[in-house]
Amino acid sequence: MIRCSSFAMDLxxxxxxxxxxxxxxxxxxxxxxxxxxxxxxxxxxxGNAAELFERVSQSVKVKRYSEALxxxxxxxxxDPTLSEAYYHxxxxxxxxxxxxxSEKSYKKFLELKPRDSVAExxxxxxxxxxxxxxxxxxxxxxxxxxxxLEYVEKVVLVFSPACSKAKIxxxxxxxxxxxxSGAIAEAGFILKEDEDNLDALLLRGRAYYYLADHDVAQRxxxxxxxxxxxxxxxxxxxxxxxxxLKKTKSAEDNEKKGRLRVAVEDFKAAxxxxxxxxxxNVHLHLGLCKxxxxxxRGKDALSSxxxxxxxxxxxxxxxxxxxxxxxLTEDWEGAVEDLKxxxxxxxxxxxxxxxxxxxxxxxxxxxxxxxxxxxxxSKTSSIxxxxxxxxxxxxxxxxxxNVENRxxxxxxxxxxxAAYEVLGDEEKRxxxxxxxxxxxxxxxxxxxxxNPFHGGGGQQYTFTFEGGFPxxxxxxxGGFPxxxxxxx
Numbered sequence: 001m002i003r004c005s006s007f008a009m010d011l012x013x014x015x016x017x018x019x020x021x022x023x024x025x026x027x028x029x030x031x032x033x034x035x036x037x038x039x040x041x042x043x044x045x046x047g048n049a050a051e052l053f054e055r056v057s058q059s060v061k062v063k064r065y066s067e068a069l070x071x072x073x074x075x076x077x078x079d080p081t082l083s084e085a086y087y088h089x090x091x092x093x094x095x096x097x098x099x100x101x102s103e104k105s106y107k108k109f110l111e112l113k114p115r116d117s118v119a120e121x122x123x124x125x126x127x128x129x130x131x132x133x134x135x136x137x138x139x140x141x142x143x144x145x146x147x148x149l150e151y152v153e154k155v156v157l158v159f160s161p162a163c164s165k166a167k168i169x170x171x172x173x174x175x176x177x178x179x180x181s182g183a184i185a186e187a188g189f190i191l192k193e194d195e196d197n198l199d200a201l202l203l204r205g206r207a208y209y210y211l212a213d214h215d216v217a218q219r220x221x222x223x224x225x226x227x228x229x230x231x232x233x234x235x236x237x238x239x240x241x242x243x244x245l246k247k248t249k250s251a252e253d254n255e256k257k258g259r260l261r262v263a264v265e266d267f268k269a270a271x272x273x274x275x276x277x278x279x280x281n282v283h284l285h286l287g288l289c290k291x292x293x294x295x296x297r298g299k300d301a302l303s304s305x306x307x308x309x310x311x312x313x314x315x316x317x318x319x320x321x322x323x324x325x326x327x328l329t330e331d332w333e334g335a336v337e338d339l340k341x342x343x344x345x346x347x348x349x350x351x352x353x354x355x356x357x358x359x360x361x362x363x364x365x366x367x368x369x370x371x372x373x374x375x376x377x378s379k380t381s382s383i384x385x386x387x388x389x390x391x392x393x394x395x396x397x398x399x400x401x402n403v404e405n406r407x408x409x410x411x412x413x414x415x416x417x418a419a420y421e422v423l424g425d426e427e428k429r430x431x432x433x434x435x436x437x438x439x440x441x442x443x444x445x446x447x448x449x450x451n452p453f454h455g456g457g458g459q460q461y462t463f464t465f466e467g468g469f470p471x472x473x474x475x476x477x478g479g480f481p482x483x484x485x486x487x488x
Contacts (some may be wrong), residue, residue, distance in 0.1 A: 018067035083112035097163035183207040212279035298328025332363035371419035
């Protein structure tokens with residue numbers, strides 16, 4: 001029984017030994033098969049080495065740089081004297097702008113193959129690319145975006161076409177230069193190669209944001225945050241956009257509800273969130289301008305409309321609203337100019353045309369005599385108040401009572417008479433208030449056709465006051481109780 005047990009144990013040990021030997025041979029065989037091209041190359045068989053480098057070349061073509069580097073690193077580890085492997089590794093590292101590692105590989109290759117002209121040229125290009133990238137970054141920091149972009153495109157990406165750092169910098173430069181479409185395209189190329197590139201997602205989202213394509217911008221931010229929920233810049237961009245849209249909606253809702261003053265403050269708050277977001281802010285400035293016009297705040301409205309037009313000079317609504325604001329500030333000529341331009345740009349819009357005609361009327365009215373001002377009464381004064389003011393001024397400026405300044409008095413008296421001629425008559429006053437041409441009434445714009453001193457053909461003018469006159473003299477007639485005549 002003891003012998004049988006001992007035999008079984010010996011058999012088991014023997015089987016284990018055989019299995020171990022089998023595994024060792026299998027591992028050796030695999031290593032031999034995998035490294036055969038490298039061993040053959042070191043033995044002077046270039047055919048197998050060519051297969052390796054062809055595989056590396058294919059990996060580079062499809063932008064699988066990590067796979068290419070893994071193959072080359074394995075080759076160098078198997079044979080540290082394999083010069084071509086150093087050269088190919090240096091080339092791959094240069095293309096992806098890992099310059100320090102690339103330089104070491106070029107130098108190692110040149111140790112094995114001194115004075116190789118191709119390698120020396122590429123090493124020089126590497127140094128140019130490295131210097132250009134450093135210069136581009138410095139220029140970017142100093143806001144010289146055009147020059148920085150020139151270094152990136154004409155040097156760095158020529159010698160290092162797969163340099164991710166340079167590609168991201170190019171997108172940043174396009175953003176800074178406000179070439180948002182270009183930034184979207186370049187960031188898109190990066191994402192085709194690496195769909196999880198957080199920098200590209202952030203920058204492409206910003207480009208869409210500055211084009212006011214907020215939905216697409218938000219999707220880019222959200223994808224980035226799913227990959228890295230704690231990414232600081234992505235979080236800032238995402239929540240900044242959400243807050244901006246929330247405040248904008250609040251402003252629009254308050255305007256619809258008639259809470260105009262609250263809406264004004266909301267628009268101002270939204271504008272303060274990102275002064276550089278011009279594509280969105282142009283609509284905020286326009287919305288604010290419209291509200292201020294409704295509130296009668298012409299000066300403030302003018303400022304907001306100017307801001308909108310400085311962003312988009314072809315914005316028709318802003319031009320119309322600025323015309324309205326100028327009417328409020330009594331800039332009649334400016335209002336006519338803006339509204340005429342708007343009417344020419346949109347000849348079918350009857351609302352614009354009506355506003356333009358209103359501005360022309362206001363301008364015309366502004367150039368005529370202000371009879372109310374001449375008599376020193378308000379536009380709401382009654383006929384009796386107007387008559388009273390006329391009596392007082394007529395007596396004050398009657399030429400017979402102003403001998404020393406008779407010419408001035410005659411002019412004043414002439415204006416006073418003309419003013420009363422219009423405002424003392426209900427029908428004429430109504431026409432005057434509605435903006436009808438005074439010349440059609442024979443007033444001549446305030447003196448040209450109305451002269452109480454010199455009528456045509458020696459005509460005599462008489463001004464009769466009811467209620468008597470508190471004194472007489474000069475050319476004043478009598479008749480105190482029932483009335484009196486001024487004759488001259």
